[in-house]
Amino acid sequence: MKKPLVEEKLQIQPMGIPGLDSVLNGGLVEGSSVILSGQPGTGKTVIGLQWLFTGYTKFKEPGVYISTTEPIASAIKNTRTLGFYSQSAVDEAGVYFSDLEILVKGRNLEEKKLDSKDINAVVQAITNLVDKLGSKRVVFDNITGFLYRLTDVATARVFLSRLIRAMSIRNATLLLIAERNNQGLSVFGVEDSVADGIIVLNYTLGEQSMIRRLNVEKMRGVSYRSGQVIFDITGDGVIIYPKIPSYSSTFKTDITERLSSGLPALDKMLGGGVPYGHLMLISGNTGTGKTTFGLHFLMDGLLKGEDVIYLTMEEPPEQIVKTAAEYGFDLEKFKKSGQLAFVSESLLDTNLDKLLYKIVNAAKNKPDTKRILIDSISSIESRKIPLELVREFLVQLNFFLKSEGITAYVNHLEPSLFVSVPPQTFGPTSATALRLSSLVDGVILARYIEREKKIINVLNILKLRGSWHEKEIIEYEINKKGISITGPLNK
Amino acid sequence: MLQKAIKKKEIESELQKALVQNPRIITIKAALRDDFEITSRVLSELISMGYKGVLLSAFKSATEFMQQIKDRGIHWADNIMVIDAISVSYGVAEKGVTNINGVDFVEGPFSLDDIYKCATEAINNIKSEKKFLFVDSVMAFLLYNEEKRITDFLSKLMNLGEKMDGLSVLITQPESAYVIPVEKIKTLNPSIEFSIAD
Numbered sequence: 001m002k003k004p005l006v007e008e009k010l011q012i013q014p015m016g017i018p019g020l021d022s023v024l025n026g027g028l029v030e031g032s033s034v035i036l037s038g039q040p041g042t043g044k045t046v047i048g049l050q051w052l053f054t055g056y057t058k059f060k061e062p063g064v065y066i067s068t069t070e071p072i073a074s075a076i077k078n079t080r081t082l083g084f085y086s087q088s089a090v091d092e093a094g095v096y097f098s099d100l101e102i103l104v105k106g107r108n109l110e111e112k113k114l115d116s117k118d119i120n121a122v123v124q125a126i127t128n129l130v131d132k133l134g135s136k137r138v139v140f141d142n143i144t145g146f147l148y149r150l151t152d153v154a155t156a157r158v159f160l161s162r163l164i165r166a167m168s169i170r171n172a173t174l175l176l177i178a179e180r181n182n183q184g185l186s187v188f189g190v191e192d193s194v195a196d197g198i199i200v201l202n203y204t205l206g207e208q209s210m211i212r213r214l215n216v217e218k219m220r221g222v223s224y225r226s227g228q229v230i231f232d233i234t235g236d237g238v239i240i241y242p243k244i245p246s247y248s249s250t251f252k253t254d255i256t257e258r259l260s261s262g263l264p265a266l267d268k269m270l271g272g273g274v275p276y277g278h279l280m281l282i283s284g285n286t287g288t289g290k291t292t293f294g295l296h297f298l299m300d301g302l303l304k305g306e307d308v309i310y311l312t313m314e315e316p317p318e319q320i321v322k323t324a325a326e327y328g329f330d331l332e333k334f335k336k337s338g339q340l341a342f343v344s345e346s347l348l349d350t351n352l353d354k355l356l357y358k359i360v361n362a363a364k365n366k367p368d369t370k371r372i373l374i375d376s377i378s379s380i381e382s383r384k385i386p387l388e389l390v391r392e393f394l395v396q397l398n399f400f401l402k403s404e405g406i407t408a409y410v411n412h413l414e415p416s417l418f419v420s421v422p423p424q425t426f427g428p429t430s431a432t433a434l435r436l437s438s439l440v441d442g443v444i445l446a447r448y449i450e451r452e453k454k455i456i457n458v459l460n461i462l463k464l465r466g467s468w469h470e471k472e473i474i475e476y477e478i479n480k481k482g483i484s485i486t487g488p489l490n491k
Numbered sequence: 492m493l494q495k496a497i498k499k500k501e502i503e504s505e506l507q508k509a510l511v512q513n514p515r516i517i518t519i520k521a522a523l524r525d526d527f528e529i530t531s532r533v534l535s536e537l538i539s540m541g542y543k544g545v546l547l548s549a550f551k552s553a554t555e556f557m558q559q560i561k562d563r564g565i566h567w568a569d570n571i572m573v574i575d576a577i578s579v580s581y582g583v584a585e586k587g588v589t590n591i592n593g594v595d596f597v598e599g600p601f602s603l604d605d606i607y608k609c610a611t612e613a614i615n616n617i618k619s620e621k622k623f624l625f626v627d628s629v630m631a632f633l634l635y636n637e638e639k640r641i642t643d644f645l646s647k648l649m650n651l652g653e654k655m656d657g658l659s660v661l662i663t664q665p666e667s668a669y670v671i672p673v674e675k676i677k678t679l680n681p682s683i684e685f686s687i688a689d
Contacts (some may be wrong), residue, residue, distance in 0.1 A: 071583075073581045
């Protein structure tokens with residue numbers, strides 16, 4: 001029987017870079033050629049090297065790094081400091097570094113423009129190397145610098161086509177590292193058209209750090225998530241924060257199952273506790289005890305052996321542990337045991353995709369996570385992030401938490417809830433510009449009122465989706481043991 | 492030819508036994524991941540047994556070998572001359588500029604004529620009744636050269652071993668996707684072939 005001209009199923013080769021395989025819906029097509037381009041300093045070489053090292057250490061796929069510009073010794077030296085570097089991978093030639101000039105020996109590539117004979121020698125030399133090492137991953141760093149040395153654009157096209165074809169028939173995936181001009185276009189105009197895929201990197205300056213972005217512009221034969229995603233270069237290499245897809249799986253919410261708020265009186269007001277999988281908004285002015293309500297909620301879970309997450313946007317975890325200790329909540333113990341995971345994010349250069357990724361990652365690392373405290377959504381809202389993006393973030397987070405069966409407390413600062421002028425008892429309770437009330441399942445309002453030269457803390461439950469709840473306004477106080485609910489408001 | 496499968500821990504003792512018979516050519520086959528360790532151990536053992544010789548290195552630099560041997564408590568001194576075919580191409584040494592006692596830097600593993608010239612000069616200058624010429628490794632040279640060139644190059648080195656009294660030629664052949672089968676090298680007729688397993 002004749003072999004089909006085109007194999008029916010494309011083999012997907014995971015890149016092994018956190019988050020990038022999610023963006024690519026699994027990885028790169030085996031034997032494909034991909035242009036990885038961007039301005040200098042965007043992290044192209046780091047991604048290329050991480051792909052090679054992870055390819056060998058995780059998937060036992062040998063790879064080769066071909067340098068056209070940087071001496072091999074400095075490429076290795078710069079990589080040694082990164083977490084993915086593996087000396088045994090280098091010793092075993094699982095990641096092999098090669099200088100193109102050495103590879104095509106004696107042709108003095110540095111000194112002259114290269115013609116068609118030279119490019120044949122280059123393709124032949126790379127092909128020999130790949131054959132001898134059995135390479136499945138090849139990084140050519142960098143193609144733009146090399147193409148500048150060819151006599152004309154037509155030669156560049158021929159070179160690229162031959163190299164891509166030579167790698168493709170060997171099922172070796174080729175990553176061509178390239179530069180972009182100021183208009184964001186490839187320098188020669190031919191690179192993008194001959195490659196199977198294009199990944200573009202760029203960056204903008206944040207207030208405190210460089211904000212790096214990655215965009216998959218093209219990937220033949222496979223689907224991928226379009227749109228820019230944020231990434232960081234850390235000591236362990238590149239981490240990409242893909243957008244979390246809207247979860248369509250069945251929600252695990254159940255109003256018949258309740259989690260204690262950690263405050264029996266509040267549980268009674270909620271008809272037995274916080275419904276499982278619900279997102280409860282605790283809205284109130286500064287000093288109304290929003291964080292303390294959250295601490296009661298988390299501590300109740302921790303004492304029952306549950307895993308919990310504390311997302312802090314305003315204070316470092318150490319400060320929160322210290323504050324909690326003043327109420328007698330020993331968070332340090334649970335942090336050490338791993339039951340309590342803190343997720344924190346920079347105050348200045350907050351990115352919501354990154355934040356969401358961190359939350360999802362923390363929850364995935366502890367599949368038994370039952371509760372999360374988000375402290376607070378207002379700190380995200382107050383940054384230079386469009387409200388619509390904050391809302392989108394909350395929608396995605398809500399879907400994720402519900403599909404994982406995680407019950408959430410979301411703190412929200414509402415300054416307009418502070419009033420002190422009788423006869424108006426309370427300030428406005430309207431939803432904010434974020435239209436939070438439609439996103440959350442329940443709303444607890446914590447407020448101040450002034451009575452007889454005293455400030456009194458009161459709370460009421462404004463909403464509890466699908467469930468009965470107490471309508472009465474209740475007084476509470478914040479003391480050394482945290483929140484203490486004292487009873488109905490005495491008019 | 493004596494083909495011997497040995498364990499890694501037996502390298503030193505087997506090498507001692509083999510060298511008593513004054514073999515001309517020894518080939519050492521091992522997993523690629525073990526190449527550096529095995530070459531260092533063989534070199535250390537040769538020095539301990541009073542051998543002097545030349546190392547042709549195309550996979551690890553001379554300084555890496557020096558450090559490795561030193562870590563084993565073996566005095567390097569003037570017992571080994573290294574023809575380092577990797578440091579210049581990696582950008583850690585400059586041909587004709589970098590000066591390390593006991594090391595000759597050549598441009599790259601492709602400079603086979605240079606390597607051969609340096610090796611013959613070095614081996615002729617060694618005053619010892621027990622000499623060695625160590626090629627590390629066939630695979631490393633193959634990455635930068637056509638198979639035919641390597642076959643000729645190795646054949647010439649083998650001839651040296653045949654002609655020169657008291658000279659043993661050692662060649663490492665890491666097992667990888669691509670190595671020349673020993674039989675393909677015309678004049679290569681190893682006295683002993685060690686296949687090393689864990």
